[in-house]
Amino acid sequence: MTETMIIGGGSGMGFALARVLVAEGEDVTIVGRSADRLATARAELEQAGNGRVQTKRADISREEDVAELFAGDQQVDHVAVTAADATGVYGPTARVSTETARFILDTKLLGAWLVGKHAAGKVTGSLTFTSGINAYRPNGSNTIMAAANGALASLASGLAIEMAPVRVNAISPGWVDTPIWNQLGMDKQAAFAELAQRLPARRIGTPDDIAQAFLAVMRNQFITATVLHIDGGHRLT
């Protein structure tokens, strides 16, 4: 029986990972900012299997929140970080506010660093971050998010040395159908149908595709300091 904390587990990829684990009878703690989102996710997870589901409210960009997540003597087998909020980040750099850029870095990069800082000594198995395809295949938009995603590879490598034998990795998803796309205000299904044709896999990713990749790096004892790409071949396009 393992215990996994998923920061960002209230929706999207993190939720898919939680659902797979709970279905296998594993315990999970899902973390996010919205109590309502966490409660809804918990109710759904409790229907998915026998694993114990806990929720904790925390904003990964706030050090006091992250410190509180890992306060006390309790240890956790695995920590997965999927938290991100892409509000205001889409578009060319000249049109993105500096405030938004700081917000992205605070959440996606510094938040991950805070988890490394405070989870040290508390996580026993693995720590996995979520990078993203735009770090490896820039698209002329959300460049600050791409920079944060790229930096997560270096963060994972550095922490893999510092936290060894705890394994530290990053997952790099391509286009995946999750609520994060809702912020673009477009016809998601029509856009996905068009985007899918550009990929060698000829489809958009599902949250479960990414959940399975998380499980691979969490459980394979020889994977550390690695970025695992699950992008349907997007980097070749």
Ligand SMILES: NC(=O)c1ccc[n+]([C@@H]2O[C@H](COP(=O)([O-])OP(=O)(O)OC[C@H]3O[C@@H](n4cnc5c(N)ncnc54)[C@H](OP(=O)(O)O)[C@@H]3O)[C@@H](O)[C@H]2O)c1
């Ligand atoms: N979907 C894609 O196509 C795609 C592609 C490449 C990379 N990614 C990356 O994949 C990861 C997962 O994204 P997703 O698509 O699953 O998005 P999602 O469904 O929007 O999930 C993100 C989760 O993070 C939580 N969150 C946001 N800001 C937070 C904060 N400051 N502190 C704690 N929790 C926070 C959100 O809950 P609250 O709002 O309640 O806090 C939400 O549950 C992200 O890192 C994203 O950048 C996604």
